[in-house]
Amino acid sequence: MKNRIIVTLFALILAGLLPAAAFAQVFTHSVWTNGHGNQIDDADNGCSYTTLKKFNMATSWTEKTPGYPAQAHFRGVSMAYGWTHFCNNHYYEFSLNNSTGTTIDDITGYWDVYRDGVLMCSACDGTAYGLSAPTGNIYKLVINDPISGTWYYSGYIDQRKDF
Numbered sequence: 001m002k003n004r005i006i007v008t009l010f011a012l013i014l015a016g017l018l019p020a021a022a023f024a025q026v027f028t029h030s031v032w033t034n035g036h037g038n039q040i041d042d043a044d045n046g047c048s049y050t051t052l053k054k055f056n057m058a059t060s061w062t063e064k065t066p067g068y069p070a071q072a073h074f075r076g077v078s079m080a081y082g083w084t085h086f087c088n089n090h091y092y093e094f095s096l097n098n099s100t101g102t103t104i105d106d107i108t109g110y111w112d113v114y115r116d117g118v119l120m121c122s123a124c125d126g127t128a129y130g131l132s133a134p135t136g137n138i139y140k141l142v143i144n145d146p147i148s149g150t151w152y153y154s155g156y157i158d159q160r161k162d163f
Contacts, residue, residue: 035054045146052079059075076141077091095114
């Protein structure tokens, strides 16, 4: 009788854990760009660059699920070439400072923007979106700078992994 109670209790506990394990699945994504930039708009100098060299981006994120907070990492760098004295060549870095939300397609949060190693926009509100697109498509990052305006960074998805 005692063994039957223990086996029954164990079976009930196990049956209760299985649905919880299936429910707690975390969806993780990652996207990379290797040399295939599309455009950078500089909110400070008003220049828009489409000639981009050394354009690289790596991002990974998880969708928020019960028991697991959303987490994200994003870093994009590029050398932008301008054709006028005013819009001359600059090195840009866009990095996620803190994520506030994620979905399968986007990352919202606070971003830092550097131009030539100088912090231009610190903890500015922005969103990266189009991240769920298949390889060969464009993703976009829009950052709202309360002083200068809107920073824009976009490129082509070269690789992706979803699991």
